[in-house]
Amino acid sequence: MTPKLSQGRHYLAIPGPSVIPDAVLQAMHRPAPNIYKGELVDLVEGLFPDLCKVGRTSHHVAIYIANGHGVWEAALANTLARGDKVLVLATGTFGHGWGDVAEGLGARPQVLDFGNRSDIDMSRVGEALKADVNHEIRAVLAVHVDTATSARNDIAALGRLIADLGHPALLMVDCIASLGCDRFEMDDWGVDVMVTGCQKGLMTPPGMGFVYFNDKAAAARDRANCVTPYWDWKRRVDPHVFYEYFFGTAPTHHLYGLRQALDMILTEGMQNVWHRHEVLANAIWRAIDIWSEGGSMEFNMADPAKRSHAVTSLRMTAPFATQLREWAEDQAGLTLGIGLGLAPSNSPQSHGFFRIGHMGHVNAQMIMSVIGTIDTGLKALNIPHGSGATEAAAQYIADQQSV
Ligand SMILES: *Cc1c(COP(=O)(O)O)cnc(C)c1O
Numbered sequence: 001m002t003p004k005l006s007q008g009r010h011y012l013a014i015p016g017p018s019v020i021p022d023a024v025l026q027a028m029h030r031p032a033p034n035i036y037k038g039e040l041v042d043l044v045e046g047l048f049p050d051l052c053k054v055g056r057t058s059h060h061v062a063i064y065i066a067n068g069h070g071v072w073e074a075a076l077a078n079t080l081a082r083g084d085k086v087l088v089l090a091t092g093t094f095g096h097g098w099g100d101v102a103e104g105l106g107a108r109p110q111v112l113d114f115g116n117r118s119d120i121d122m123s124r125v126g127e128a129l130k131a132d133v134n135h136e137i138r139a140v141l142a143v144h145v146d147t148a149t150s151a152r153n154d155i156a157a158l159g160r161l162i163a164d165l166g167h168p169a170l171l172m173v174d175c176i177a178s179l180g181c182d183r184f185e186m187d188d189w190g191v192d193v194m195v196t197g198c199q200k201g202l203m204t205p206p207g208m209g210f211v212y213f214n215d216k217a218a219a220a221r222d223r224a225n226c227v228t229p230y231w232d233w234k235r236r237v238d239p240h241v242f243y244e245y246f247f248g249t250a251p252t253h254h255l256y257g258l259r260q261a262l263d264m265i266l267t268e269g270m271q272n273v274w275h276r277h278e279v280l281a282n283a284i285w286r287a288i289d290i291w292s293e294g295g296s297m298e299f300n301m302a303d304p305a306k307r308s309h310a311v312t313s314l315r316m317t318a319p320f321a322t323q324l325r326e327w328a329e330d331q332a333g334l335t336l337g338i339g340l341g342l343a344p345s346n347s348p349q350s351h352g353f354f355r356i357g358h359m360g361h362v363n364a365q366m367i368m369s370v371i372g373t374i375d376t377g378l379k380a381l382n383i384p385h386g387s388g389a390t391e392a393a394a395q396y397i398a399d400q401q402s403v
Helices: 022-028 039-055 068-077 093-104 122-131 155-165 215-220 252-268 270-292 320-332 348-352 364-380 389-401
Strands: 011-013 060-064 085-090 108-113 137-143 170-174 193-197 209-213 297-299 311-316 334-338 353-357
Touching (some): 022 252, 068 209, 093 108, 093 137, 093 170, 122 137, 122 155, 137 155, 270 311, 270 364, 320 334, 320 364, 334 364
Antiparallel strands (some): 297 311, 334 353
8 A cells, every 4th residue: 555645734624623723722731720810810801802803893792611502502592582483594504503403492493495505595585574574583593604505695685684674583693604704794784693603713622602792682681581591691791700701610721712813813904814715715716616627526606706715615426525535634634524414424425525614724825735635636536627726726826915
Protein backbone atom coordinates (compact mmCIF):
# COMPACT_ATOMS: atom_id res chain seq x y z
CA MET A 1 0.00 0.00 0.00
CA THR A 2 1.19 3.53 -0.78
CA PRO A 3 2.07 5.51 2.35
CA LYS A 4 -0.41 8.28 3.19
CA LEU A 5 0.18 12.04 3.04
CA SER A 6 -2.15 12.91 5.88
CA GLN A 7 0.39 13.48 8.65
CA GLY A 8 0.59 17.20 9.47
CA ARG A 9 -1.86 19.79 10.76
CA HIS A 10 -5.37 18.42 10.30
CA TYR A 11 -8.05 20.66 8.79
CA LEU A 12 -11.68 20.23 9.85
CA ALA A 13 -13.74 21.79 7.04
CA ILE A 14 -17.17 20.70 8.24
CA PRO A 15 -20.04 23.13 8.86
CA GLY A 16 -19.63 23.13 12.59
CA PRO A 17 -17.96 22.78 14.89
CA SER A 18 -15.56 24.99 13.01
CA VAL A 19 -11.81 25.59 13.21
CA ILE A 20 -10.82 26.89 16.66
CA PRO A 21 -8.25 29.73 16.44
CA ASP A 22 -5.01 29.10 18.33
CA ALA A 23 -5.62 32.37 20.19
CA VAL A 24 -8.95 31.00 21.49
CA LEU A 25 -7.33 27.74 22.59
CA GLN A 26 -4.56 29.68 24.34
CA ALA A 27 -7.06 31.94 26.11
CA MET A 28 -8.70 28.82 27.55
CA HIS A 29 -5.43 27.26 28.71
CA ARG A 30 -5.27 28.67 32.24
CA PRO A 31 -5.92 27.78 35.86
CA ALA A 32 -9.49 27.83 37.19
CA PRO A 33 -10.62 31.37 38.08
CA ASN A 34 -12.61 32.51 41.10
CA ILE A 35 -16.26 32.27 40.06
CA TYR A 36 -17.54 34.73 42.69
CA LYS A 37 -15.62 37.93 42.08
CA GLY A 38 -12.81 39.53 40.15
CA GLU A 39 -11.63 38.92 36.61
CA LEU A 40 -14.23 36.38 35.48
CA VAL A 41 -17.15 38.46 36.73
CA ASP A 42 -15.84 41.51 34.89
CA LEU A 43 -15.23 39.48 31.76
CA VAL A 44 -18.83 38.21 31.72
CA GLU A 45 -20.30 41.70 32.15
CA GLY A 46 -18.31 42.76 29.11
CA LEU A 47 -19.55 39.92 26.90
CA PHE A 48 -23.15 41.09 26.63
CA PRO A 49 -22.57 44.37 24.77
CA ASP A 50 -20.17 42.64 22.39
CA LEU A 51 -22.53 39.73 21.74
CA CYS A 52 -25.15 42.38 20.89
CA LYS A 53 -22.74 44.04 18.44
CA VAL A 54 -22.31 40.74 16.61
CA GLY A 55 -26.10 40.12 16.63
CA ARG A 56 -26.70 43.71 15.46
CA THR A 57 -29.17 44.46 18.23
CA SER A 58 -29.55 46.84 21.14
CA HIS A 59 -31.75 44.39 23.09
CA HIS A 60 -31.12 41.40 25.35
CA VAL A 61 -29.05 38.24 25.15
CA ALA A 62 -29.16 35.24 27.48
CA ILE A 63 -26.25 32.79 27.62
CA TYR A 64 -26.92 29.08 28.12
CA ILE A 65 -24.60 26.16 28.75
CA ALA A 66 -26.13 24.28 25.84
CA ASN A 67 -25.69 23.45 22.18
CA GLY A 68 -27.94 24.71 19.38
CA HIS A 69 -30.71 22.27 20.27
CA GLY A 70 -30.71 23.70 23.79
CA VAL A 71 -31.27 27.28 22.66
CA TRP A 72 -33.93 26.16 20.17
CA GLU A 73 -35.83 24.90 23.21
CA ALA A 74 -34.98 27.93 25.37
CA ALA A 75 -36.31 30.39 22.77
CA LEU A 76 -39.60 28.53 22.41
CA ALA A 77 -40.08 27.80 26.11
CA ASN A 78 -39.84 31.49 26.97
CA THR A 79 -42.33 32.66 24.36
CA LEU A 80 -45.03 30.00 23.87
CA ALA A 81 -47.96 28.62 25.77
CA ARG A 82 -49.07 25.02 25.27
CA GLY A 83 -51.40 24.75 22.30
CA ASP A 84 -50.01 27.87 20.60
CA LYS A 85 -49.80 27.68 16.85
CA VAL A 86 -46.37 28.29 15.28
CA LEU A 87 -45.60 28.65 11.60
CA VAL A 88 -42.47 26.64 10.73
CA LEU A 89 -40.67 27.59 7.51
CA ALA A 90 -38.54 24.58 6.56
CA THR A 91 -35.76 24.70 3.95
CA GLY A 92 -33.94 21.60 5.19
CA THR A 93 -33.26 19.41 8.21
CA PHE A 94 -32.76 22.23 10.69
CA GLY A 95 -36.07 23.98 10.02
CA HIS A 96 -37.91 20.70 10.57
CA GLY A 97 -35.82 20.03 13.68
CA TRP A 98 -36.81 23.31 15.34
CA GLY A 99 -40.47 22.62 14.49
CA ASP A 100 -40.19 19.20 16.16
CA VAL A 101 -38.91 20.83 19.34
CA ALA A 102 -41.91 23.21 19.30
CA GLU A 103 -44.22 20.20 18.98
CA GLY A 104 -42.40 18.46 21.83
CA LEU A 105 -43.09 21.46 24.06
CA GLY A 106 -46.81 21.23 23.35
CA ALA A 107 -47.12 23.85 20.59
CA ARG A 108 -48.99 23.16 17.35
CA PRO A 109 -46.62 23.59 14.40
CA GLN A 110 -47.96 24.39 10.95
CA VAL A 111 -45.08 23.42 8.67
CA LEU A 112 -44.52 25.04 5.28
CA ASP A 113 -41.99 22.78 3.57
CA PHE A 114 -40.04 24.45 0.77
CA GLY A 115 -38.06 21.30 0.01
CA ASN A 116 -34.31 20.78 0.07
CA ARG A 117 -33.22 22.93 -2.87
CA SER A 118 -35.03 26.19 -2.42
CA ASP A 119 -35.27 29.15 -0.08
CA ILE A 120 -38.45 30.35 1.63
CA ASP A 121 -41.15 31.35 -0.84
CA MET A 122 -42.52 34.57 0.65
CA SER A 123 -45.80 34.35 -1.26
CA ARG A 124 -46.66 31.08 0.52
CA VAL A 125 -45.79 32.62 3.88
CA GLY A 126 -47.97 35.62 3.06
CA GLU A 127 -50.90 33.34 2.20
CA ALA A 128 -50.54 31.41 5.45
CA LEU A 129 -50.41 34.57 7.54
CA LYS A 130 -53.36 36.15 5.71
CA ALA A 131 -55.39 32.98 6.25
CA ASP A 132 -54.73 33.31 9.98
CA VAL A 133 -57.43 35.94 10.49
CA ASN A 134 -57.75 35.31 14.24
CA HIS A 135 -54.00 35.67 14.76
CA GLU A 136 -53.62 32.23 16.29
CA ILE A 137 -50.06 31.97 14.97
CA ARG A 138 -47.88 33.21 17.81
CA ALA A 139 -44.49 32.76 16.21
CA VAL A 140 -42.91 32.31 12.80
CA LEU A 141 -39.80 30.09 12.96
CA ALA A 142 -37.20 30.48 10.24
CA VAL A 143 -33.63 29.30 9.78
CA HIS A 144 -31.32 31.95 8.31
CA VAL A 145 -28.89 29.41 6.85
CA ASP A 146 -29.99 25.80 6.75
CA THR A 147 -26.71 23.97 7.21
CA ALA A 148 -28.01 20.79 5.57
CA THR A 149 -29.01 22.33 2.23
CA SER A 150 -26.87 25.51 2.46
CA ALA A 151 -29.96 27.56 1.61
CA ARG A 152 -29.78 31.14 2.85
CA ASN A 153 -33.15 32.72 3.53
CA ASP A 154 -34.02 36.37 3.05
CA ILE A 155 -34.83 37.26 6.65
CA ALA A 156 -35.11 40.98 5.86
CA ALA A 157 -37.91 40.21 3.37
CA LEU A 158 -39.61 37.94 5.89
CA GLY A 159 -39.52 40.67 8.54
CA ARG A 160 -40.98 43.19 6.06
CA LEU A 161 -43.73 40.76 5.04
CA ILE A 162 -44.88 40.18 8.63
CA ALA A 163 -44.78 43.93 9.35
CA ASP A 164 -46.65 44.83 6.13
CA LEU A 165 -49.40 42.35 6.96
CA GLY A 166 -49.63 43.75 10.49
CA HIS A 167 -49.44 40.21 11.85
CA PRO A 168 -48.51 40.15 15.56
CA ALA A 169 -46.54 36.86 15.49
CA LEU A 170 -42.99 36.90 16.81
CA LEU A 171 -40.32 36.39 14.19
CA MET A 172 -37.83 33.86 15.57
CA VAL A 173 -34.68 33.08 13.60
CA ASP A 174 -32.03 30.36 13.90
CA CYS A 175 -28.62 31.92 13.11
CA ILE A 176 -26.59 29.02 14.48
CA ALA A 177 -24.73 28.52 11.18
CA SER A 178 -24.76 32.10 9.96
CA LEU A 179 -23.86 34.45 12.81
CA GLY A 180 -20.39 35.83 12.24
CA CYS A 181 -20.40 34.57 8.63
CA ASP A 182 -23.39 35.80 6.63
CA ARG A 183 -24.75 39.32 7.07
CA PHE A 184 -27.50 39.39 9.68
CA GLU A 185 -29.20 42.46 11.18
CA MET A 186 -31.48 41.52 14.07
CA ASP A 187 -33.05 44.93 14.76
CA ASP A 188 -33.10 46.32 11.23
CA TRP A 189 -34.69 43.17 9.85
CA GLY A 190 -37.47 43.06 12.45
CA VAL A 191 -36.34 39.88 14.20
CA ASP A 192 -37.79 39.40 17.71
CA VAL A 193 -35.83 36.33 18.82
CA MET A 194 -32.56 34.99 17.44
CA VAL A 195 -30.68 31.89 18.55
CA THR A 196 -27.09 30.95 17.91
CA GLY A 197 -24.32 28.72 19.23
CA CYS A 198 -20.67 29.36 20.00
CA GLN A 199 -19.12 26.67 17.81
CA LYS A 200 -19.64 27.91 14.26
CA GLY A 201 -19.06 31.53 13.27
CA LEU A 202 -18.14 32.32 16.89
CA MET A 203 -15.14 29.94 16.70
CA THR A 204 -15.36 28.59 20.28
CA PRO A 205 -15.56 24.89 21.23
CA PRO A 206 -19.17 23.58 21.39
CA GLY A 207 -20.97 24.10 24.69
CA MET A 208 -22.57 27.55 24.82
CA GLY A 209 -25.70 28.88 23.15
CA PHE A 210 -27.29 32.33 23.02
CA VAL A 211 -30.87 33.55 22.87
CA TYR A 212 -31.27 37.13 21.76
CA PHE A 213 -34.66 38.77 22.30
CA ASN A 214 -36.31 42.17 22.12
CA ASP A 215 -38.97 43.75 24.34
CA LYS A 216 -41.85 42.32 22.32
CA ALA A 217 -40.49 38.82 22.97
CA ALA A 218 -39.85 39.68 26.62
CA ALA A 219 -43.55 40.57 26.92
CA ALA A 220 -44.50 37.17 25.43
CA ARG A 221 -42.58 35.55 28.30
CA ASP A 222 -45.35 36.64 30.69
CA ARG A 223 -47.94 34.36 29.12
CA ALA A 224 -45.53 31.53 28.24
CA ASN A 225 -46.28 28.43 30.29
CA CYS A 226 -43.72 25.98 28.92
CA VAL A 227 -40.73 27.46 30.65
CA THR A 228 -38.95 25.59 33.45
CA PRO A 229 -36.48 27.17 35.90
CA TYR A 230 -33.28 26.28 34.05
CA TRP A 231 -34.43 27.67 30.70
CA ASP A 232 -36.10 30.83 32.03
CA TRP A 233 -34.34 33.80 30.48
CA LYS A 234 -35.58 36.41 33.01
CA ARG A 235 -32.83 36.19 35.63
CA ARG A 236 -30.23 35.31 33.00
CA VAL A 237 -30.40 38.81 31.59
CA ASP A 238 -31.16 40.56 34.89
CA PRO A 239 -29.48 38.59 37.68
CA HIS A 240 -29.58 39.52 41.37
CA VAL A 241 -26.41 37.51 41.93
CA PHE A 242 -23.72 36.52 39.45
CA TYR A 243 -24.49 32.79 39.31
CA GLU A 244 -27.95 33.57 37.90
CA TYR A 245 -26.40 34.51 34.54
CA PHE A 246 -25.86 30.77 34.11
CA PHE A 247 -28.29 29.41 36.74
CA GLY A 248 -25.31 27.70 38.30
CA THR A 249 -21.58 27.51 37.78
CA ALA A 250 -20.27 29.67 34.94
CA PRO A 251 -18.71 27.81 31.96
CA THR A 252 -15.41 29.40 32.97
CA HIS A 253 -13.02 28.37 30.22
CA HIS A 254 -15.55 28.72 27.43
CA LEU A 255 -16.05 32.30 28.55
CA TYR A 256 -12.33 33.07 28.16
CA GLY A 257 -12.43 31.47 24.73
CA LEU A 258 -15.51 33.44 23.70
CA ARG A 259 -13.96 36.69 24.94
CA GLN A 260 -10.99 36.10 22.65
CA ALA A 261 -13.20 35.13 19.70
CA LEU A 262 -15.35 38.26 20.07
CA ASP A 263 -12.21 40.39 20.24
CA MET A 264 -11.04 38.86 16.97
CA ILE A 265 -14.40 39.40 15.26
CA LEU A 266 -14.86 42.98 16.45
CA THR A 267 -11.25 43.92 15.69
CA GLU A 268 -11.69 42.67 12.13
CA GLY A 269 -15.08 44.41 11.98
CA MET A 270 -18.44 42.89 11.05
CA GLN A 271 -18.37 44.28 7.49
CA ASN A 272 -14.95 42.75 6.91
CA VAL A 273 -15.98 39.43 8.45
CA TRP A 274 -18.97 39.25 6.08
CA HIS A 275 -16.84 40.32 3.13
CA ARG A 276 -14.18 37.67 3.85
CA HIS A 277 -16.81 34.94 3.99
CA GLU A 278 -18.40 36.20 0.77
CA VAL A 279 -15.17 36.27 -1.24
CA LEU A 280 -13.98 32.90 0.04
CA ALA A 281 -17.38 31.29 -0.64
CA ASN A 282 -17.29 32.68 -4.16
CA ALA A 283 -13.81 31.25 -4.71
CA ILE A 284 -15.08 27.79 -3.76
CA TRP A 285 -18.07 28.27 -6.06
CA ARG A 286 -15.82 29.17 -9.01
CA ALA A 287 -14.03 25.87 -8.50
CA ILE A 288 -17.31 23.95 -8.20
CA ASP A 289 -18.60 25.55 -11.41
CA ILE A 290 -15.61 24.04 -13.22
CA TRP A 291 -15.67 20.62 -11.51
CA SER A 292 -19.39 20.39 -12.37
CA GLU A 293 -18.54 20.46 -16.09
CA GLY A 294 -17.49 16.80 -15.68
CA GLY A 295 -21.11 15.84 -14.94
CA SER A 296 -20.44 14.12 -11.59
CA MET A 297 -21.02 17.09 -9.26
CA GLU A 298 -23.56 19.86 -8.82
CA PHE A 299 -24.58 22.50 -6.29
CA ASN A 300 -27.49 21.62 -4.05
CA MET A 301 -28.55 25.28 -4.33
CA ALA A 302 -28.35 26.26 -7.99
CA ASP A 303 -28.88 30.01 -7.48
CA PRO A 304 -25.80 31.68 -5.93
CA ALA A 305 -27.98 34.46 -4.49
CA LYS A 306 -29.69 31.86 -2.28
CA ARG A 307 -26.52 30.16 -1.05
CA SER A 308 -24.91 30.68 2.31
CA HIS A 309 -21.38 32.06 2.58
CA ALA A 310 -20.71 29.71 5.52
CA VAL A 311 -21.37 26.26 4.03
CA THR A 312 -21.82 24.74 0.57
CA SER A 313 -23.87 21.59 0.08
CA LEU A 314 -23.00 19.42 -2.93
CA ARG A 315 -24.50 16.53 -4.86
CA MET A 316 -22.41 13.93 -6.68
CA THR A 317 -23.06 10.72 -8.53
CA ALA A 318 -23.08 8.12 -5.71
CA PRO A 319 -20.80 6.87 -4.25
CA PHE A 320 -18.31 9.56 -5.37
CA ALA A 321 -19.06 11.92 -2.47
CA THR A 322 -18.19 9.34 0.18
CA GLN A 323 -15.11 8.25 -1.76
CA LEU A 324 -13.94 11.84 -2.04
CA ARG A 325 -14.49 12.58 1.68
CA GLU A 326 -12.67 9.41 2.69
CA TRP A 327 -9.78 10.11 0.35
CA ALA A 328 -9.42 13.69 1.59
CA GLU A 329 -9.41 12.61 5.23
CA ASP A 330 -7.24 9.50 4.95
CA GLN A 331 -4.78 10.67 2.32
CA ALA A 332 -4.59 14.43 2.79
CA GLY A 333 -5.67 15.31 6.35
CA LEU A 334 -8.78 17.28 5.30
CA THR A 335 -12.17 16.40 6.81
CA LEU A 336 -15.15 17.42 4.67
CA GLY A 337 -18.76 17.42 5.88
CA ILE A 338 -21.16 14.55 5.36
CA GLY A 339 -24.46 15.07 3.57
CA LEU A 340 -27.36 15.68 5.93
CA GLY A 341 -31.00 14.89 5.34
CA LEU A 342 -30.80 14.73 1.55
CA ALA A 343 -31.10 10.93 1.36
CA PRO A 344 -31.95 8.22 3.90
CA SER A 345 -28.78 7.48 5.89
CA ASN A 346 -26.97 4.29 4.83
CA SER A 347 -28.93 4.14 1.57
CA PRO A 348 -26.83 3.88 -1.63
CA GLN A 349 -27.91 7.44 -2.51
CA SER A 350 -26.52 8.78 0.79
CA HIS A 351 -23.04 8.39 -0.70
CA GLY A 352 -23.82 11.12 -3.20
CA PHE A 353 -23.69 14.16 -0.88
CA PHE A 354 -21.08 16.16 0.95
CA ARG A 355 -20.66 19.64 2.39
CA ILE A 356 -17.80 22.08 2.66
CA GLY A 357 -17.73 24.18 5.83
CA HIS A 358 -16.15 27.59 5.25
CA MET A 359 -17.26 29.38 8.40
CA GLY A 360 -15.41 31.28 11.08
CA HIS A 361 -11.64 31.12 11.31
CA VAL A 362 -10.91 30.62 7.60
CA ASN A 363 -8.66 32.61 5.31
CA ALA A 364 -7.60 32.56 1.68
CA GLN A 365 -4.76 30.05 2.05
CA MET A 366 -7.02 27.63 3.95
CA ILE A 367 -9.75 27.87 1.32
CA MET A 368 -7.23 27.43 -1.52
CA SER A 369 -6.03 24.31 0.30
CA VAL A 370 -9.57 22.91 0.50
CA ILE A 371 -10.07 23.57 -3.21
CA GLY A 372 -6.67 22.15 -4.17
CA THR A 373 -7.23 19.04 -2.05
CA ILE A 374 -10.66 18.33 -3.52
CA ASP A 375 -9.20 18.84 -7.00
CA THR A 376 -6.44 16.37 -6.15
CA GLY A 377 -8.91 13.83 -4.75
CA LEU A 378 -11.07 14.00 -7.89
CA LYS A 379 -7.98 13.20 -9.94
CA ALA A 380 -6.74 10.43 -7.63
CA LEU A 381 -10.15 8.76 -7.69
CA ASN A 382 -10.66 9.23 -11.45
CA ILE A 383 -13.94 11.02 -10.82
CA PRO A 384 -14.95 12.92 -13.98
CA HIS A 385 -14.50 16.66 -13.43
CA GLY A 386 -13.79 19.81 -15.38
CA SER A 387 -10.17 20.89 -15.24
CA GLY A 388 -8.79 24.24 -14.13
CA ALA A 389 -10.87 24.62 -10.95
CA THR A 390 -7.99 25.54 -8.65
CA GLU A 391 -6.76 27.98 -11.27
CA ALA A 392 -10.22 29.59 -11.55
CA ALA A 393 -10.47 30.04 -7.78
CA ALA A 394 -6.99 31.54 -7.64
CA GLN A 395 -7.85 33.95 -10.44
CA TYR A 396 -11.08 34.96 -8.70
CA ILE A 397 -9.33 35.77 -5.42
CA ALA A 398 -6.54 37.55 -7.29
CA ASP A 399 -9.09 39.71 -9.12
CA GLN A 400 -10.79 40.65 -5.83
CA GLN A 401 -7.58 41.42 -3.99
CA SER A 402 -5.43 42.93 -6.75
CA VAL A 403 -3.30 45.76 -5.40
C1 LIG B 1 -25.52 23.31 13.92
C2 LIG B 1 -26.92 23.80 13.76
C3 LIG B 1 -27.94 23.50 14.67
C4 LIG B 1 -27.74 22.55 15.81
O1 LIG B 1 -26.76 22.94 16.69
P1 LIG B 1 -26.19 21.88 17.75
O2 LIG B 1 -25.17 22.65 18.49
O3 LIG B 1 -25.64 20.73 16.96
O4 LIG B 1 -27.34 21.45 18.60
C5 LIG B 1 -29.18 24.05 14.47
N1 LIG B 1 -29.43 24.87 13.45
C6 LIG B 1 -28.49 25.17 12.53
C7 LIG B 1 -28.83 26.07 11.40
C8 LIG B 1 -27.21 24.64 12.66
O5 LIG B 1 -26.27 24.93 11.75
